[in-house]
Amino acid sequence: MRLYLASTSPARLATLRSSGIEPVVLPSNVDEEGAVAAAGPLTPTSMVQLLARLKAEAVAGPEIDGFILGCDSAFEIDGAVYGKPHTHAVARERWELQRGREGELHSGHWLIDHRGGTVNGEIGAVTSTIVRFAELDDAEIDAYIATGEPLEVAGAFTIDSLGAAYIAEIRGDAHSVVGVSVATLRGMLAGFGVPWHSLWNR
């Protein structure tokens, strides 16, 4: 029983691996901005669900014999959604806003049962986790941004790398903050009558 991961995120791959699954990685090349613009106004959870679905569907083909997983994540604070900051200046703005406060990390998942090379069924699920940040002083924000790490991650933070020390608390699924909830994936597989451990291949 093979899992195909429609994502090139190293953090998602590492999470699946540590959970016992070595997936086949398939880059999906979805035009995310175009898809979101075409869909019209979307809630943050609808947006990550849509993009997870499009990524999974983009890699489906007759040669795929197994389950296809698409994932997408977004960070919401005060009703606004933030992606990757890309620049030092934007990352600093984000951290000046979010230090000492709470936001919500939404991870959308879409699982296609593609056993036998055809679509037998699809299930979607969004897992949202509250993240409360520590109170960082300006020197800590500067030091963290200087590492470059916050620039290319949604919400300008990680929980599984240098950002760990700056998260005071989470409420929800720790792995969904990284980008894929393996507990959610276990539930989706159960929806197809497939036990999670039957995918273990490490």
Place this chain on the structure above:
Amino acid sequence: MRLYLASTSPARLATLRSSGIEPVVLPSNVDEEGAVAAAGPLTPTSMVQLLARLKAEAVAGPEIDGFILGCDSAFEIDGAVYGKPHTHAVARERWELQRGREGELHSGHWLIDHRGGTVNGEIGAVTSTIVRFAELDDAEIDAYIATGEPLEVAGAFTIDSLGAAYIAEIRGDAHSVVGVSVATLRGMLAGFGVPWHSLWNR
């Protein structure tokens, strides 16, 4: 600025590394059972605090120039404290008890400011995190135990390895479930006037 870790736990070492710190690992060889018996009745949080302190103090010596960290963890459910199950039978009992329910993982930390080779100060902190387990069926419990992983971990579960899929939710610090809260360590260092990022050496 060097961190000395008075623990040989691979999970604690991995957490510190991913958070930017490569510590010097010093095995502490504390007689844990003897120390707990000598202390008399202890709450779970007092117990992990005591053992964290004894581990840190056990490795202190004039050659240590930096900060010494001791850690200890215990899992509590229904007021009882559980360590490593060691056998398949005990691990099965634990999971039959804890599936679908909540427990609390307590991680004690003790930090000694040992800069210059002498004790300049000590700070302790316990971080407790609620863990809610998924509803596992008997076949899932059997499959998980058959991997051997639950046998040698407190509470018979991990969050950073195969156990990840069986945790429905946590409330608190994800890394304290692994055995060391880097956010707590950041706060303890701040108590000595030392910024967390000044310990980054990776």
